[in-house]
Amino acid sequence: xxSLKDSTILEVSITKLFPFVLMYSFYVFSYGANLPGGGFQxxxxxxxxxxxxxxxxxxxxxxxxLYGWIEFFGVAMLGAALAAGLVFSGxxxxxxxxxxxxxxxxxxxxxxxxxxxxxxxxxxxIVLMFRNFLDWKDA
Amino acid sequence: xxxxxxxxxxxxxxxSGGVALAPLLSEFQVQVRSSVPSVQTMAxxxxxxxxxxxxxxxxxxxxxxxxxxxxxLTVYGIKYIRSQA
Numbered sequence: 768x769x770s771l772k773d774s775t776i777l778e779v780s781i782t783k784l785f786p787f788v789l790m791y792s793f794y795v796f797s798y799g800a801n802l803p804g805g806g807f808q809x810x811x812x813x814x815x816x817x818x819x820x821x822x823x824x825x826x827x828x829x830x831x832x833l834y835g836w837i838e839f840f841g842v843a844m845l846g847a848a849l850a851a852g853l854v855f856s857g858x859x860x861x862x863x864x865x866x867x868x869x870x871x872x873x874x875x876x877x878x879x880x881x882x883x884x885x886x887x888x889x890x891x892x893i894v895l896m897f898r899n900f901l902d903w904k905d906a
Numbered sequence: 907x908x909x910x911x912x913x914x915x916x917x918x919x920x921x922s923g924g925v926a927l928a929p930l931l932s933e934f935q936v937q938v939r940s941s942v943p944s945v946q947t948m949a950x951x952x953x954x955x956x957x958x959x960x961x962x963x964x965x966x967x968x969x970x971x972x973x974x975x976x977x978x979l980t981v982y983g984i985k986y987i988r989s990q991a
Contacts (some may be wrong), residue, residue, distance in 0.1 A: 805958070867952075
């Protein structure tokens with residue numbers, strides 16, 4: 768019996784869609800400070816396309832460890848920003864908002880860093896969460 | 907062993923949240939304001955045009971940080987429950 772994963776149209780379209788969704792998620796978090804979007808939304812975009820591919824074709828496209836590291840880097844960046852603010856100004860996340868430029872992406876560099884950290888953390892977490900549900904035989 | 911690691915990690919996250927909040931709680935005072943601070947002025951000062959980002963990565967950054975910790979706890983919670991099933 769043929770199932771969805773046997774569909775060549777789905778396989779080609781979704782596989783080819785992956786790099787574009789990845790690029791769009793970069794765009795969403797990069798411009799998060801000035802356009803609609805941000806780290807959470809971009810992370811969910813990335814996580815969704817990975818989950819769709821894995822749910823449809825029933826194979827992991829990257830190992831769990833990679834997403835674990837992505838998640839870890841996101842949290843480490845947030846922790847580093849928190850600690851850096853404490854070191855430079857005596858307050859958590861303090862005095863880092865002054866890093867500004869004239870470009871649209873880096874209009875406030877600290878916002879971009881925070882969006883990147885949240886993007887990495889959410890992207891890794893969404894994939895790991897859904898992988899655990901998908902592997903769950905009792906569910 | 908893995909169960910102990912999960913418990914330690916969860917305890918560490920809760921502890922770090924407590925440490926982050928402790929200085930705020932020690933200086934906690936109820937403030938009554940008759941007007942809402944201008945978010946637009948703050949956004950212009952920070953050179954940011956997205957008001958939502960200006961709030962959740964500005965004055966509400968600690969909320970965002972704790973949200974991120976909750977997402978991590980969720981991942982480890984699911985892993986822990988799955989290991990018990």
